[in-house]
Amino acid sequence: MLGSEVDVKDEKGDHLVDFTTQLEELSKAELIELVQLYSKLFLAVDGFWYLAINAIVDEDTATACDFWVWEKYTPYEMKRLLPLRNIKGNDLEAFAAVLGFSPWFTNLKYRLTREGENRLNFTVLECPTLRALIREGAGRENTICHKVDLHLFQIMIQSLNPKGKVIPIKLPPDTSGDNICCRWQFSIEE
16 A cells, blocks of 8 residues: 555645655655556556547557657657756667656566667567557557557657667567567667
């Protein structure tokens, strides 16, 4: 259970809720649990609204809306995360540093490896979205993993550096048996 109840009243006797005070009362373990929950909720909202547009209109419209949202959201997120974490520069080191603080990426288990000076391999080992798509059985991983994620990753690297690029190395479906969900390569061309 997270935190304790805060019962503060103003001069009229109305209950005041101060979220900052509530957060300050949480232990480190409770704060970590809360951040992990918020990340899962972020992912759930993303999935629910996509499914709603898909059900009400169609998959092409849902995908177009998904692109639009990520095009707006991703630069917004980067502008806030970089200074919050005091991440400087616009190279692959800065990109690797900021990934772990994005609510989307905190839901993944992944490995980052350098390949030379200008390449960063991003290997996803566990992906709740892919698990859900496979469980659903409608084949939507071809749209989400092949189109939406490619678009999202391109926006993300270019939000940090306009010369950034991403290429898919391995995408679902997994036929190799190596238990890798996907692999991408990020680069910044000089």
